[in-house]
Amino acid sequence: MKKQLRVAFIYHKQNIFFSGNHFDNTFYNFFIHALKRNENLDVVNFPSDRQFDCLKLKNKFDVILLWENGLFGMPEDLLNIKKLNIPVIAKCSDPVRAKESIKFHDRWKIDYYISFFPKEFFYELYPSNFKFKSIIYGVEPSLFDKVQPYEKRIKDRILLTGALGNKKFLSKLINDIKKPKWNAYRFYHLRTMCAELPYVDYTPTLNHRYVGDKYPQLLKKYGASIAATTYNANIKYWENAAAGCLTFMEITEKNHGAFLGYKDGENCIIINEHNYKEKFSEYLDDIKNPKWKQIADTGREFTLKNYTNDTAAESLFELMEDLI
Numbered sequence: 001m002k003k004q005l006r007v008a009f010i011y012h013k014q015n016i017f018f019s020g021n022h023f024d025n026t027f028y029n030f031f032i033h034a035l036k037r038n039e040n041l042d043v044v045n046f047p048s049d050r051q052f053d054c055l056k057l058k059n060k061f062d063v064i065l066l067w068e069n070g071l072f073g074m075p076e077d078l079l080n081i082k083k084l085n086i087p088v089i090a091k092c093s094d095p096v097r098a099k100e101s102i103k104f105h106d107r108w109k110i111d112y113y114i115s116f117f118p119k120e121f122f123y124e125l126y127p128s129n130f131k132f133k134s135i136i137y138g139v140e141p142s143l144f145d146k147v148q149p150y151e152k153r154i155k156d157r158i159l160l161t162g163a164l165g166n167k168k169f170l171s172k173l174i175n176d177i178k179k180p181k182w183n184a185y186r187f188y189h190l191r192t193m194c195a196e197l198p199y200v201d202y203t204p205t206l207n208h209r210y211v212g213d214k215y216p217q218l219l220k221k222y223g224a225s226i227a228a229t230t231y232n233a234n235i236k237y238w239e240n241a242a243a244g245c246l247t248f249m250e251i252t253e254k255n256h257g258a259f260l261g262y263k264d265g266e267n268c269i270i271i272n273e274h275n276y277k278e279k280f281s282e283y284l285d286d287i288k289n290p291k292w293k294q295i296a297d298t299g300r301e302f303t304l305k306n307y308t309n310d311t312a313a314e315s316l317f318e319l320m321e322d323l324i
Contacts, residue, residue, distance in 0.1 A: 219243035
């Protein structure tokens, strides 16, 4: 086997996403487990305090990987990082923190950014001279390897999970003033509308027992599910499909969802704010049609082939190899 790349992964020791028992283990499974599984990578974790002296990495590592390009879950200071001739890769912060995070580009000598964002969305948030690669992580293979047969699932209801926007007039007004784009009502607009439908089983993220690694168990109970985000497709898209659900995906020019490669009527059902009720009715009025199972099975196969944490880890390795 060829020599492994030595990777220093830096994050704050109190980062909630690396506790292993957070309600969202997406990042934990990718950064802590999947990267370790890749035979081309030798990842050493550096959970740090408020400051981290990067000089300790000199001549010992090929790449520095940062949990985020901002202060959320990171040390406040990466001392002496500019004294190192080691490429730095950072995961993008949450979009709402992007503007604040830009100042760390030079401060932390960041060479490349990664996220599951499409590149068009990344460059809506960051300067055009920043380098970026889209890496689709989130599906931990062991959590999706066995699924309940489609025939045994709940099929007369459609599953919807996640945050919603507040529809009250005053709330919308205040949020639009404070965060005209990055408020939940705007970011999850279609999802919020779907939750009102009588045949949709909606549950907030924490109002059920299927949190953390148990979340796929909830998905596997349903024949159909909804993945809808206004500005960029998120992990629910490939999570839902990997669980074997017939996944109704909001894919529009606004959220650049087409970059994922899902095809309407082939491995998903594409919806938008104008046709979502019609698409749901087409399914619910003809539940026994075998085409729904075929689409769900094809979506699962496509996702497990292209969008597991292991394929994402390999994609990240290829980027690191190019940088050094």
